[in-house]
Structures are given as structure tokens and as C-alpha cells.
Amino acid sequence: MQKPEALLHIDDLMSFMDASPVNFLAVETIRRRLENADFERLDQSEAWHIEPGGKYYVTKNDSAIFAFVAGNGMPYDGFRIISAHSDSPGFRIKPACEIAAAGKVLKLNTEVYGGPILYTWFDRPLSIAGRVIVRSNDPLHPERHLVKFGRPLLTIPHLAIHFNRAVNDGNPLSKQKDMLPVIALINDTAECNDYLLDMVADQLGIDKSDILDFDLSLYDTTPACLVGSNDEFITSGRLDDLSMAYSAMTALLESAECQMTKVMAIFDNEETGSGTKQGAASPELDYLLRRICACLGGNDEDYMRAVSNSFMVSADNAHGIHPNYPEKQDPTNHPRLGGGPVIKINANCKYMTDADSAAVFRVICQQAGVPCQYFVNHSDVAGGSTLGNILTTQIPLRGVDMGAALWAMHSVRETASAIDHEYIIAAFTEFFNC
Numbered sequence: 001m002q003k004p005e006a007l008l009h010i011d012d013l014m015s016f017m018d019a020s021p022v023n024f025l026a027v028e029t030i031r032r033r034l035e036n037a038d039f040e041r042l043d044q045s046e047a048w049h050i051e052p053g054g055k056y057y058v059t060k061n062d063s064a065i066f067a068f069v070a071g072n073g074m075p076y077d078g079f080r081i082i083s084a085h086s087d088s089p090g091f092r093i094k095p096a097c098e099i100a101a102a103g104k105v106l107k108l109n110t111e112v113y114g115g116p117i118l119y120t121w122f123d124r125p126l127s128i129a130g131r132v133i134v135r136s137n138d139p140l141h142p143e144r145h146l147v148k149f150g151r152p153l154l155t156i157p158h159l160a161i162h163f164n165r166a167v168n169d170g171n172p173l174s175k176q177k178d179m180l181p182v183i184a185l186i187n188d189t190a191e192c193n194d195y196l197l198d199m200v201a202d203q204l205g206i207d208k209s210d211i212l213d214f215d216l217s218l219y220d221t222t223p224a225c226l227v228g229s230n231d232e233f234i235t236s237g238r239l240d241d242l243s244m245a246y247s248a249m250t251a252l253l254e255s256a257e258c259q260m261t262k263v264m265a266i267f268d269n270e271e272t273g274s275g276t277k278q279g280a281a282s283p284e285l286d287y288l289l290r291r292i293c294a295c296l297g298g299n300d301e302d303y304m305r306a307v308s309n310s311f312m313v314s315a316d317n318a319h320g321i322h323p324n325y326p327e328k329q330d331p332t333n334h335p336r337l338g339g340g341p342v343i344k345i346n347a348n349c350k351y352m353t354d355a356d357s358a359a360v361f362r363v364i365c366q367q368a369g370v371p372c373q374y375f376v377n378h379s380d381v382a383g384g385s386t387l388g389n390i391l392t393t394q395i396p397l398r399g400v401d402m403g404a405a406l407w408a409m410h411s412v413r414e415t416a417s418a419i420d421h422e423y424i425i426a427a428f429t430e431f432f433n434c
Contacts (some may be wrong), residue, residue, distance in 0.1 A: 009250060009425055010150035010234065010418050014224035016246045017236045021129045021219035023063040023086040024146055028264065030065050030249050033055065036353050037253050039067055044377075048276065050295035053257055058288065062131055062144060063087070063268040064278035066288050067252060073259035075298025078309030081263040081397070081431055082251065083280070083387050084244035084316065085270035088237070089114030089410045091121070091179070091218040093128070098192040099180065106184040106192055106267075110218065112175045114271030119173065120412040121220075125152035126181055129214035132200055137373055142212055145204050152221045154181035181218060191411060220412050232338065232418060234336070239414040241270065243421060244315035251428030260309075261292055262432045270316070270387060280390040289395070312362060312399035313431060314388030315354060318375045320405030333376040335405040337417040340371035341359060341424050344401040351401035352388030361400040361427075368430035370423035375405075 020026035032067050035041070039055040050056060050070050057067035063086055071077055091110040099107050112118075129148040136143045156179055161167050173179065186192065192239040194208065200216075201208035224236030234243075248264045255262065265288075269281045274280040293303040320342075321334040343358050346353045358374075365372040377383040388401040404424055407415040 004063075005065060006422055007231075007418055009422060011224070012250075013243065013246050013421055014226075014234065014236065017224040017238065017242060020238070020242055020252060021127070021148060022090075022217045023088075024131045024215070025129055025148055026086045026238075026245065026296070027059060027063055027065045027266065028146055030067075030245065031059065033249060033253070034065075034067050048291055048295050050292060052296065056427055060284055061268065061276075061278040062146075064284070065266045065286070066264065067249075068261055068263045068292060069252065069257065070292065071259050071261040072257060072295060074302075075293045075296040076302040076305035076309065077260045078306045078311075079261050079263050079292075080258065080264060080434070081285075081310065081312040081399075082248040082428055082431070083265040083267065083285075083312060083314050084248050085241045085267045085280070085387060086245060087114070087268050088240060088242070089116035089271050090412075091116075091181075093214070093216040093218070095213070098195050100186065100189040100192050101182075104186050105182055106186045106195060106227065107182045108196065109179045110180060112179070113217065115410055117408070117411045118175070119158075119171065120178060120408075121179065121218075122156050122158040124412060125221045126154040126218045127152055127221045128154070128196075128216050129219055130214060131206060132216075132421070133213045134206060135210040145206070147200060147203055149199075149203060154183045154218065156181045183392050201238070202280055222413070226418060227415075232413050234418050234421070235413050235415045237413050239404075239416050240317045240409050241315070241403075243404060243416065244424075247421060247424045248315060250425050251432055254425075255429045255432035258263060258432060261296075267387060272393075274387070274390050280387045281393070282395055284385070285391060286394045307395055307397060309358070310397055311431075312352075312388070312391065312397045313361065313428065314386060314391065314399055314401045315403060315428075316386040316401065317403035317406045317409065318344055319409060320407055320416075322407060328378060328381070330376045330378050333374045335373040335375050337405045337407065337415075338419055338422060339373045339405065339417075341365060341402050341427055342373055342375045342405050344375045344403065346377060346383055349389055350383050350385040352392050352397075353400045353402075357398055357400040359401060360398075364431050364434065365423075365427050366421075367434075368426040370426050372427075373405075
């Protein structure tokens, strides 16, 4: 059966997901699309020259990216901001990672990043992607290369049920013992020495001795795809939160010029608390907005007025009601896949949403012609936080936390509604056009 014509962006979203297996590659994918749309790169260490209506972007640590279209109005008119994050839970490769194991097998030593559902990573075709730091003539500014092995290289083999008959009754996992991936068969332990560095050097076409360090992660090589008898669902790794990063980017590229400055802010390290220089707990967004205001002729007073006139959509995905576990959700506020953008509310201020900001987003959805719904935690279940309330510790912005409804959040593959992503792009575009 053909996909509905309403799914204008879903194939492009899947291509984006497949090109973005880790945070660094996600930012690189966004960067290329911005440059193809004539966005100009700014260097944070240099003076900025910004023109009204001009399109610009800046990166941080290669894993966060901020893009904006400068407003045509006054410096104090404010900002329309959509924030999301580039990272997802998974496994990072440790230094000196090679381990010779029983059976003449070489495995890699990894560390868990964030909070993945561990057992979903078993018996998958995995590969490696990330950033490699290479020697240069300036010790303080080494070269940085991105690497992606496009073919399956590793797997994390599960123990057979014959050796653990109780596996389906509960299976506690050791992150250090059970979750290490296998990469090769070897004849001698000497083959372990610099095995990964040799592969990286060959992939990049550089001298191994020039590699100083790396930020490398595992990823599932299975492509994103649609499932369901009518292609209702999208299933992919890292929908949380790259689907929101894609939606923010698409809305920025497709929206019209605006009196207010439109900002897309894609942070890193949300899954570990945002407490890095490229995370939402840093002053990075505050610095960016101040510089924009100053370059447009504003002063500190204008910036304070601009913040007061601004609104932010914090886009991080939500939990859709599960067909097998409906009791896990709140009795009256349980979003469903296909029901539109989800407004997230928490009485203990884990989200930035309040009645005022929820009302704003509801009207935006109405104007865009899309439905919206609410998520509130079951009162016996503690919820997590996200970008919105963290960012408001730096900047006192009005704003709403929202996302798309997902199943299996933090699994190696998550599932969402295809039409919800069209709804969200429409709402984001309406927000930027207001």
C-alpha cells in the first residue's frame, strides 16, 4: 500500500536518521543541510557581523549546533527558539579497548552512555562511528576527523537459553561482563595490539601514530524503516531525540522570514544531565542570544527585553501509551501514537511547561491544523527532566516541553507514528512563522 501523501518528510527523516548514527555525525548532517541552504558559519573566537534576515550557524565541540535567522525587527523583539539534543543512550568505546577472550575472540571494552535498554543491544549487527583527534602543528588545536564504518563490524552475543534456563524470568546484566561486543577471531594475543587504531587509521587514510584520542560509539546498522499494514509507524535507532532535531531543522529551513530572530539549538549530553560546555546546563545559549542581540545593535537592556518577549519549544520525545502496559500511564493523560504533538507537564517542575505556555503551544497547533495531546506521569512513577527546565536556570524564558509519542524509549530501536512527525514539523513551522 502506498504511503499517504501527507507523509511529505518521512523518507527524508529516515535518510537523516541513517546518516546520523552518533551525535557528531548528526551535527555534521545538520551542518551540511544548513550550508546547502546558504547558512553562514560563524567562529566563536572571532567577531561576528550579522545582518537582519541573514542566516548563520555555529557549532560547539562538534556535537552541538545552533542556527538562526536574524530578525528584521528591533533587537528587543525577541527570539523564537526550538531546542533538542543530538545524543542518545548507547555504548562508548574505552581507551586501550582490546580484550583477548576465550575461544580466540577479540572483544572491545566499552562503557555505557546514558540509560539504554541493555538487552535490546544483543545479537544486532553493530558498527562504530564518532570523532578522531589527530596531531597537528598546534598542540592546543589538533585536527578533528569524523569516522563512520558503514558496514557491520561487531555483535554482542547473548548467552544461549540452554546455559540460563531462567533467562525469560528475569536476567540481571553486568555492563562490564555481559555487554562487551565481539569484533574478530584472532590467532594470537599479539594481534590485539592497536587493533582498533589500525582500523581507524586505515578508514581515514592517516598514520596511526598521529591519532591522539577518539570519541567512538557503537551503533546499530539496521536502517530506519516504516512498519504497519499502512506504514503507520517509523522504527529506528535514536528517534529520541534526533527526530526532534530533524523537525526543528526542517521547520527553520522551510519557514518564512520573521520580525523576531528564529533559533534552532541542538545540544549534546542531555542523556547524562546536560552538564557540559555543549550541554543545556551551560551558558552557551545565553551567550549566543546576547551576541545576536548585540550584533543587531542592541544593548543589555535590549537583551533583557528580548528574553521577556521570547518563547522556546523544548522538543524531547514523550512516552506513548503502550498497548501491552496501559496501566503504566496516567489514567487521563496518556498520549497515543498518531495523536499529534505531546505537551509534557509535571507538578514538580521537571518540565518548563505551565498553563500559560501550554496554551500558547495549543493555539500554535490549532493554527497549524494539527491535533495535540498531553503527557503527565502516573503519580506513582517518578519522571525525568529534559532541556526546558535546565535551560531556564540560565535564561528566564517562557516555554513548553513537548515531543512525539514513542514506544520503547531508549531501546536500540524506538517506534513512533509517521504522521506525528508531519504534525510536529507543521507546528514548528507555524511557530517560526507566527
